[in-house]
Amino acid sequence: MQPVEYYQIGGFRAHLRDNSNDALAARMIGRDGAEFVLGIRPSGASYLLLPRDTFFMMRLGRPRERPWLAREFESLSPIQFPTKLDLAAKFGMLASSRKSNDGRPRDRSKANRAYTAAGDELSPAGTARSSFEHQRVFYRLCQNAIERPSDYALRLAPWFHDVRIFSFAFNTWASDTRPLDERQADPKVLDVGWTEFVSPTDSDDLRALSTSHLLVEEERYLNNPGRKKMLLPDITQYMPKDTICGLLQQLFAKQQSTSPKILLIHDTKMSQCVLQSLGVDTSAWKQGIKDLLYYSGGRSGSSRAQYSDIKDYGRGRQGSWSKERSRSPRRSGTTEMKARSRSPPPPQGPPPVYIVDVRQMYQTMMQIPTRDDTILSNAKALGVRDTTPVRAEDDQPKYEDIDPTSWILGYMWEEMANSIAIDEQRALRQRFSKEEPIADLGGPPMGMQENDEVDPNDMIGIPSQSGQTKAQKPVGMFDSESEDDDW
Secondary structure: OOOOEEEEOOOOOOOOOOOOOHHHHHHHHHEEEEEEEOOOOOOOOEEEEEHHHHHHHOOOOOOOOOOHHHHHHOOEEEEEEEOHHHHHHHHHHHHOOOOOOOOOOOOOOOHHHHHHHHOOOOOOHHHHHHHHHHHHHHHHHOOOOOHHHHHHOOOOOOOOHHHHEEEEEEOOOOHHHHHHHHHOOOEEEEEEEEEEOOOOOOOOOOEEEEEEEEEEEEHHOOOOOOOOOOOOOOOEEEOOOHHHHHHHHHHHHHHHHHOOEEEEEEHHHHHHHHHHHHHOOOOOOEEHOOOOOOEEOOOOHHHHHHHHOOOOOOOOOOHHHHHHHHHHHHHHHHHHHHHHHHOOOOOOOOOOOOEEEEEHHHHHHHHHEEEEEEEEHHHHOOOOOOOOEOOOOOEEEEOOOOOOHHHHHHHHHHHHHHOOHHHHHHHHHHHHOOOOOOOOOOOOOOOOOOOOOOOOOOOOOOOOOOOOOOOOOOOOOOOOOOOOOOO
């Protein structure tokens, strides 16, 4: 992270308070609303921040307490409030008025008390919540929608603009009754599929580019009870397992890591188990994209050129960082000269893959426990737009070389990443959770009959991948939401 300093507005031990939430909101709101930096601490607690120069430019006073440092947060992302009422409500959620029973000061606000109970150390909640916000920052950077990247302490990896986005799906045999550890070590894979996406830009949203769907030849006679295999015209192919292994190994080969991939999956554990069983080495993969946004290696030339204001951030400040930068190095002593002449370490290369678990994103945002959910049910809850294929002049579905419903996993990610901050997004979705779900597909895929049991979840990118201890019903190429069997 860049060495940026922040002042906290409202909430526990804030740098700036007022007599009431309404008074503070009136002080901060402008003609176009109010915008802050949302900082998520390692514990998962979140706070509204202003960069130091913005704070003083707004003439908000001179706080006595030292500012927050960027490195004290796991994520720094944009958050906006359109009205004074919205901002006052947020300040109310952040207000910490209750005293702790043990006398130790702790943030006991409605927004943060669940996260601060265990202390300020890095927690699973802090990792998951900050990872969600990293997706929002990444999406906005792709669309050039962040006016001042320096406000978020970004230090982009040199390969940021070379990243490619993929989703990966699979299905395993539902009747496999072996113990969980055996099923994870050697899963009975029926099919795999992946989709490559075109990254969003300032003129376009996320778009699917190509799809592959491969059925394991050796398992062609294995079926999941009550499910029909989805065969996609010009896409689905039967292949020997060894051939599929070779294709996946080539797709995720380390020597291709000059253009690393963001891989969207549904359940990290089972996805990695399946890939490893097919010979893919996932040991060098990174969980999340934090290192893509906050590069910790050598100087990032491309990022420095694109966001030149970052390197100048903080010049002339009175804080400790400015003082450290102003010190002159000692010029005497042999040891000092040797240390200065030492060659810098070689630049660190990118990992082959950054893993993004879309299921975890959804569960973290909605604050729901791990359950027997499906990609389709989560997509409906998110209100992912209808993926009905367009119709050609002869009123036949037009697929244009890929199957549209294979995009769902990518569009679920987009629906959350291209939206408001995590807690505000949850509140908004809960408010409208009783509205109609997304429309069903308008017609069957080519080659399928109207009376065939086809579920829009039976596509690439819509797998069943649960980490429960019992064998789960697969939800993917063979599943149907409306069916009730005796599993």
